[in-house]
Amino acid sequence: MDITILLPGAPSQRPHHYIKTAELQLGHEVHCTDLESLVASGLTRNVACIIAGLKTDVALQESACRLWPEARFLHHLGDDRWSTERSSQVAADESKAAKSNGVAPQTEPQQPKRSAINAADANKEAGTIAYNIYLRHAWGASQNKAEIQRLMLQAEELSKDVSNLDQRIRKAIRDGETAYELGNELVKRLREQGADSVEFKQWYEATKADCPSRVATHLHKLLGKQREHLQQQRAKTQHNATYTISTPPLIVSAEGHPNAITNLNPSPSWTVLVDETGKAFDNEVEELNLNHKDVGKVVALAIPQGVSLAPLGAGFHAVNESNARIERILSDLTAQPVGIFGFSSKDPVAGRFSWLQQIDQLVRWVLRLLPMKQGVPTRVKFSIENRGGYNSRVDWKIRTETLLAELHQLDPKRYAQLSLSIEFIDKNSEPLNGYVDTLANCWGSPQKDKKKLLRHFALPGHCLLLPSGEHVYERLLLTLEGGQALRPSDWYALLQAAVDEEGQAFTLLHNCLQQLGDTVKQQPKLWEGYLQEVQAQLRLKSYSLAGLQSTLDWLETHKPDGETLPPLLSLRQQGARLALQNHRGFCDMALVASAFETANQLIDEDAPQACEIILRSVVAATNAFDFNSMEGFIQQWLTLPVASVGLLNHAKLLSTQGQLHAFRGEYTAADECFVKAITTFERLSDPLQAGREVQQTTAYRLFAMLSSPETTFEAFNTLLESYLTAMLHCSTDQLPGKLARSGSNLRFAHQLYLRALLTYPDEMADQCASYLDTRLDWQQGEDHPWPLILAYRAWLLSDAGQRNQASELLQQAVELCEQQSGSILQWLGCVIQALGEQLQLSMPYLEPLNPKREALRTLLPAAPHAELDRALQIQAHSRSALINMLNQTLPFNFH
CATH class of the missing domain: 3.40.50 (Rossmann fold)
Known part of the structure; x- marks a missing residue:
């Protein structure tokens, strides 16, 4: 604005x-x-x-x-x-x-100016600026860009009064960068060597003696903090060793999450506590996986007048608390009518300029969302925890005025009686600050139990959001408040963002869109405009599967009397549902049968779309370990003229036929199909699409080669290196590091590479060592195939003697599977747990394997239960026997 x-x-x-x-x-x-x-x-x-x-x-x-x-x-x-x-x-x-004109100019008495700064004061101020610049670099220049920029502007203004200031600033930057690098090295050595080891002590004393005094002081303070942190972590680990969640889960009703801000009642007074987690709030976040601990996240806790929360005590810091206490705090908090709201710097809503900019954005969003009663004075006070140089001495008065001006222009009636104050506070000055600190800590923590607790209280996706672009969201809010129609393009963007990849609705967006639906139901012309927008976006292929289902379901739910979805859109709707169920590992045969029937009715009208339904039905069948019943349909469709289904679908049919062969262990036939499919994909006129499809089919070919006993390492490795170096745009020696640091966009290539390391341990020993050397940079996600990536990492660490870390990762892998409701992913979790037993890894956090397997005999009767039974009866498996167990229980690319 x-x-x-x-x-x-x-x-x-x-x-x-x-x-x-x-x-x-x-x-x-x-x-x-x-x-x-x-x-x-x-x-x-x-x-x-x-x-x-x-x-x-x-x-x-x-x-x-x-x-x-x-x-x-x-x-x-x-x-x-x-x-x-x-x-x-x-x-x-x-x-x-x-x-x-030859006239002496008249002069008016000059306005009194601020007196020139004397030399002593200038030198003192210069020292303060230089020291603060040193500190920001010691804490990490990339995380303190805005504050460093502010300090450099001050230094520039002062440089005319202090002759050697430039030199002092350059030295401060050098010392700060040295302190940052040595601090990182200290933390790394502490983890690997331990504070009491001879190697660490020798390095520490030699480094301190060889660096500037303020850098040595920085290292001394950092070592003290790290020692204290490790002691607290050991005590916490003892408390958490037998921890299990004891409170009942929070069930989200049809009205949405009770702690979503929009579900609260208006209040004449609000206290909003704000905290953050992570370090990356600017464009550097692009390089990080969504779940990386350094991804910046901001959180607000809105407490209305009259709500009483028990103070958590001075010095409370969630990172030092046991999981049992964290659970009690979250349970107490979510039982109260308080609002929780937050977003990540990875989200499109984040401007990615600086920490302060995202705090400011959070403040704006909370003010847009807080329930307010028109005509009633409302006082809102924001208390933001200090960060870097932003403390209680920083005055928000200017920004407060700007915010109020912006809000008045947006909606004069709503904000006419708003009184606003914003301040930075010390962590210990606000007795309730521990609650928002707990939310931020759990959201940013890589610890699996804290992620479990967030899900237990249904906070991700309902209160801790992943909204669409902020301006679209703002227009939705204006639509609901002002009554004007929401543009079809904005409506479509919001419906695409209203659910996550699993189809789970976000409370805040969902509530707003439900209100919009009630309005649209009374306006047939507007509903038809939204329907036309969907058809236009489908032609442009601008949609996600979950978003498409959400969009079509919304249209169906809110259609005016006499309106209905056209049959082709209904087919799209069934196709989206089928694809989502495939993604989640479900197999709903009733849905498959219904989609089949609709596809057959519309084959003459839209053969390509009908073909996509057939392809998705094959995936649904394979999720139930049915690798035979769909073969006839694939062969039948392959006999149709290419022009009727399109070149793309014809190639996909060939690839799908190859996958069915691979699932059945017919690897030669599978390879022939994959080669034909690749040749056909290469004929596509769009080089980008051709490249994507060839890349995916090459991955299928490599997975089949890994499973085939006829494959030679030389043939496999040649194709693997060609595939990966083209995808990652790097040399072969860079592959281990690139993949180790990669996120979800490369997760399937990552899975393939780790499986290759385990299949060929001698031939790829150097690559394995390089991969393990980067373990401090390993990233992870939650969707498939991250459980397999974690399990493979556990196996590699176990081989390297790092059995405690291996145990931790393998248990995380199983728990990721168990968090999913799809039966195929439940089966995957059982196989991974069986692998852990064969590797003799400790798995104290996991439930016994047998009850889980018994449940799956009913849910997934066609799974290879007998093969897993036989594998578990044999102890002390060789590597080749373990690989064979995985191939039999998780055929082809199931592992």
């Missing part, structure tokens, strides 16, 4: 050509450094105009024009006269004109 900056002394009148925007009036106490701080915060990037008056300080005019060079400058000269020049320019022009 554009804003106008009103400098001190700006008049109340405006020129006739002035374009009205939100206005920010600066007080008379504002100095140039305050303007610089405002810019460095990233909160005034949309300044369209600057207005000054007759008495506005010249230095402020110059500074404002320098800081916002794109903004229009308007200078009031009295009466109805306006100029676009600053006072200094006007004075210079008058002087020049007077001299040209």
Whole structure:
């Protein structure tokens, strides 16, 4: 939103050509450094105009024009006269004109200026700035960019008074970078060597003696903190060893999560506590997996007047608390009518400029979402935990005024009676701050029990959100408040974002869209406009499967009387449901039969779409370990002319036939089909699509080669290296590190590579060692095939003698499977647990295997139960026997 900056002394009148925007009036106490701080915060990037008056300080005019060079400058000269020049320019022009006429220019008494800073004060201020620059670099320059920028601006202003300031700043940066690098090395050595080892002590003493004194002090403090942290972690580990969740799970009703902000009642007064977790709040987050501990996340806890929460005590820090206490805190918190809201810097809603910018964005969103009763005064106080140089001395007054101006322009009636205050607070100054600290800690923690607790209380996706683009979301809120129609393109974008990949609805978006549906049900023309938007987006292939199902279900639920989904869209709807169930490991044969019937009815009208239903039905059957019943349909469709189903679908049919052969152990026939499919995909006119399809089919071919006893390592490795180096754009020696640090977008290639390391341990020993060397950078996700990646990592670590870490990862793998409701993923969890037993890994957190397997005999009767029975009867398996067990119980690319 554009804003106008009103400098001190700006008049109340405006020129006739002035374009009205939100206005920010600066007080008379504002100095140039305050303007610089405002810019460095990233909160005034949309300044369209600057207005000054007759008495506005010249230095402020110059500074404002320098800081916002794109903004229009308007200078009031009295009466109805306006100029676009600053006072200094006007004075210079008058002087020049007077001299040209031979007249000495008249001068007015100058405005009193701030006295020049004396040498001692300047040197003291320079020392403070240099030290703060050192600290920000020691803490990590990439995580403190905005604060460093602000300090560098201050240094630039002061450099004319302190001759050697540039040199001091450069040294501060060098020392800070050294402190950061050595601090990381210290933490790494502590983990690997231990604080009491001879190697660590020798390195520590030698390093301290060889570095600047302030860097040595930094390392001394860091070592003390790390020792204390390790002691607390050991105590916590003892408490958590036998921990299991004891409270009943929070069940989300049809109305949504009780702690979603939009589900609360209005209150005359709100206290909103704000905290964050992670380090990466700028574009560096692009390089991180969504679940990486450094991904920045911001969280707000909105407490209405009258709600009483028990203080958690001074010095409370969730990272030091046992899981049992964390569970009690979350249970107490979610039982109260308080609001929880947060988003991640990985989400499209995040601007990815700085931590402060995302805190500001969080504040705006909470104010947009808080329930308010029109005409009733509402007071909202935000208390934000300190971070870096942002503490209680930082004044939010300017930004508070800007926010109120923005909100008034958006909705004057809603925000007419809003009173707002924002402040930074120390962690221990607010007795309830431990609650929001607990939310942030659990959300950012890689610990599986804390992730379990978040899911137990249904917070992800309902309160801790992944919304769509903020401007679209804002228009939805305006639509609901103002009654105007939501544009079809915005409606479609929101429906695509209203569910996660698993089809789970987000409470906040879901509630808003349900309200919109009630309105649309009374407007047939608008409903038809939304239907046409879906058809247009389908032609552009702009959709996700979960979003498509959500969109079509919404249209069906909210259709006006007499309206219905066209048959082809109904087929799309069934196809989306089928694809989602396949993704989740389900096999709903009733849905398969219904989709088959609809596809057969529409084969002449849309053969390509009908063919997609057949292909998805094959996947559904394989999820039930049925590798035979769909073969006839595939052969039948392959006899149809290519033009009738399209070249793409014909190639997919060949690939699917190859997959069925591979599932049945017919590897030669499978390879022939895959080669034919690749040749056909290469004929596609779109090179990008052709590349994607060839890449995926090559992966199928490699999985089949790994399972085939006829495969030679040389043939397999040649194809594997060609496949991976093309995908990752790197050399072969870079593959282990690239994959180790990769996220979910490369998870299937990652699975394939690790399986190759385990299948060929001698031939790929160097690659395995390189992969293990990067284990501190390993990332992980939650969807398939991350359980397999974790299990393979556990096996590699077990072979390397790291059995405790192996045990931890293998249990995480099983628990990821058990969190899914699909029977094939439940079976995968059982096989992974059986692998752990054969590797003789400790698995204290897991439930016994036999009861799980007995349940699956009913849910998944065609699974290879007998093969798993036989494998478990043999102890001390060789590697080849374990590989064979996996091949028999998880054929082809099931592992």
